[in-house]
Amino acid sequence: MVSRPAKYCPHCGTGLERITFDGHDRSHCPSCERVVWHNPVPCAGVAVVDQSRAEPAVLCVERAVPPGVGEWTIPGGHMEVGEEPEVAAARELEEETGVSVAPDALEILDATALPPRDGKHVVTTYYVADWADATGEPTAGSDAADARFWTPSAFTDSSEQFRPVHEERFRAAFRRFR
Template identity: 50%
Template sequence: MTTYPANFCPYCGADLTGREIEGRERQFCPDCERVVWRNPVPTAGVAVVGAEGVLLTERAVEPGIGEWTVSGGHLELAESPREGAARELREETGVRVAPEDLTLLDTFSAAPFEGKRVVSVGFGVRRADTAGDPHPGPEVSAVEWFTPESFGDGGEVFHPPHGQRFEKAWRQFE
């Protein structure tokens, strides 16, 4: 299994070829006769909603430098989506939440970036159920509260499809 397209078999090192398997073109190793499955990367995020709006982050890393998102990122090996979402919120904004306080909000599959596709599990939480003052973490250039009416007033743009998660969180938790 790989996240990015592979050139060589991860099992034996042979050059991979393409083969139609189950109606799709797949990478295949002719030497060890294995399909090299390519899978999306699981991510998770959490929208914090309070009286001042939804807490958003401005990306300082690719993809989408300068675009705005709900906090989130890649799951680590032993994490549940709730645990990963809570960790990413803390790392990106300094805001803490107990994973069990998160409410499932949505899922989405983002457009591929450099050949990698992510699938994101989104959660929401009320600001009253969190702790800590928001501040930008290392992968974030700014954190701010926005309502649907205020977003874009300063030229802000969403990293797709985070606008839908923002809207859904606002409607569900306002």
């Protein structure tokens, strides 16, 4: 299995061919006769909502690394091998923002397959948490240039750009606590 389209067999190094297998166009190694599966990468993220403000706000990060440098997003990232999605979401939140929340305080917000980027397909499980259940103060951590709370109206009025695939989750998290 590979996360991006392979050109060579990861088992023997032979150049791959395309075949139809199980009704789908697949990569196939003519030497070792294996199908090289191109599967999505599992990711998890969490939107922390602060309801104590006059207008509730969602904790977001500004990306500091590709893809999407300079775009705002819900904190999240790749799951580790053997890691449960809610544990990955809580870990990524702390790594990127310095804010901690217990995995059992998370509620599922959404799960979606994101559009491929450079041949990489991602499936993300999004969670939502109440700021009252979190500890720490937002600071930019790994992969982040900034971390702060945004209200939908403040974001709409700003010149900042939200990562398109995450804006819907940002607004859904906000609505969850209204």
